[in-house]
Amino acid sequence: MKSILGIGNALTDILAVLPDDTLLKKFHLPLGSMQHVDMETGDRIWEELKHYGVKYVPGGSAANTITCTAIFGMESAFVGKIGNDDLGNLFKSTMEQYGVKAQMLYSRKSSGRCMVFITGANAERTFADYMGATLELGPEDLDASFFEGYDYFHIEGYLVQNQELISKAARLAKAAGCIISIDMASYNVVESNDAFFHNLVENYVDIVFANESEAKAFTKMEPSDAIDELARHCSIAVVKVGKAGSMVKSGDEYYFIEPWPANPIDATGAGDTYAAGFLYAHSLGMPLLVCGQIGSIIAAKVVEVIGTKIDIPRWREAKDEIRALIAANSNDPLPPLN
Numbered sequence: 001m002k003s004i005l006g007i008g009n010a011l012t013d014i015l016a017v018l019p020d021d022t023l024l025k026k027f028h029l030p031l032g033s034m035q036h037v038d039m040e041t042g043d044r045i046w047e048e049l050k051h052y053g054v055k056y057v058p059g060g061s062a063a064n065t066i067t068c069t070a071i072f073g074m075e076s077a078f079v080g081k082i083g084n085d086d087l088g089n090l091f092k093s094t095m096e097q098y099g100v101k102a103q104m105l106y107s108r109k110s111s112g113r114c115m116v117f118i119t120g121a122n123a124e125r126t127f128a129d130y131m132g133a134t135l136e137l138g139p140e141d142l143d144a145s146f147f148e149g150y151d152y153f154h155i156e157g158y159l160v161q162n163q164e165l166i167s168k169a170a171r172l173a174k175a176a177g178c179i180i181s182i183d184m185a186s187y188n189v190v191e192s193n194d195a196f197f198h199n200l201v202e203n204y205v206d207i208v209f210a211n212e213s214e215a216k217a218f219t220k221m222e223p224s225d226a227i228d229e230l231a232r233h234c235s236i237a238v239v240k241v242g243k244a245g246s247m248v249k250s251g252d253e254y255y256f257i258e259p260w261p262a263n264p265i266d267a268t269g270a271g272d273t274y275a276a277g278f279l280y281a282h283s284l285g286m287p288l289l290v291c292g293q294i295g296s297i298i299a300a301k302v303v304e305v306i307g308t309k310i311d312i313p314r315w316r317e318a319k320d321e322i323r324a325l326i327a328a329n330s331n332d333p334l335p336p337l338n
């Protein structure tokens with residue numbers, strides 16, 4: 001089985017169901033907004049939320065993808081930065097529980113977190129993000145030894161805001177012979193790092209994952225043209241169009257992939273798990289179409305649950321469906337799916 005290393009923000013979601021909007025008012029958070037807060041405010045909010053029976057869900061885009069590849073059975077590792085605190089320990093130990101080698105770096109700042117206030121009859125969500133230690137991850141933290149022996153290196157697009165970090169990571173990954181993939185993460189990150197993103201994709205990245213708005217930000221084109229344009233600059237381009245499915249292209253080979261059937265309730269994590277399924281299938285040497293189909297199968301499971309963690313029955317179902325698909329496309333014995 002091939003191996004994968006991911007780099008991303010080590011963020012933990014802290015979810016609290018609140019009886020009313022008193023805390024929102026106290027911290028000047030408009031209902032439904034998403035705000036960045038400083039360390040002092042971030043720590044004060046967390047202290048207050050602890051009284052309400054909060055739920056902790058370690059996440060972040062690449063961390064979610066890497067957790068998923070670990071469950072598929074790939075040797076999976078993650079590089080990210082945390083504080084020397086309870087939340088950082090929780091992040092690391094949760095990754096390890098899933099079998100991920102958590103290559104954590106430590107900052108003096110406290111661990112990054114996304115605090116979610118859930119209020120009112122409609123469970124309205126208000127967000128206060130404190131990035132903290134995650135933003136301290138810098139090029140000086142990276143060492144060539146991190147990359148040695150990994151077949152794949154997956155980059156979370158949010159990190160491209162730190163261009164020196166990603167330049168060094170991409171250089172070291174390439175020198176180590178990794179296949180490099182990137183999830184573009186967000187259209188505004190793509191827009192505000194336009195030239196850098198183009199250079200990165202052109203010269204380092206093998207596999208690009210973009211949703212509709214990210215593909216548009218990169219190419220200034222609508223999805224059906226954007227996929228052609230993206231594929232001119234990398235080996236494999238993937239453009240995801242939510243519940244409409246996805247498009248994959250490599251050279252002249254192109255497929256539109258219908259979404260896998262699902263009863264969606266929450267789309268969070270669809271893109272991260274799609275990438276994991278795609279990369280896992282790619283690592284088994286599956287054809288392009290099958291890589292996209294396996295991404296779609298696993299993404300269809302995560303949209304059926306709230307949050308980013310697929311439950312065990314759905315994992316079983318996904319593995320059965322994936323096993324059948326792989327068997328139909330392979331002359332080898334069944335792959336070692338756990």
Ligand SMILES: Nc1ncnc2c1ncn2[C@@H]1O[C@H](COP(=O)(O)OP(=O)(O)OP(=O)(O)O)[C@@H](O)[C@H]1O
Nearest residue numbers: 211240241242243245246259262264269270271299
């Ligand atoms: N309602 C749905 N039913 C089935 N599959 C879905 C649904 N929504 C999304 N998917 C699958 O998930 C894939 C990725 O979703 P999407 O296009 O929303 O990516 P994204 O915008 O990167 O997601 P994220 O918000 O997680 O970053 C889609 O290409 C599709 O295969």
Ligand SMILES: [Mg+2]
Nearest residue numbers: 185211271272
């Ligand atoms: Mg996405």
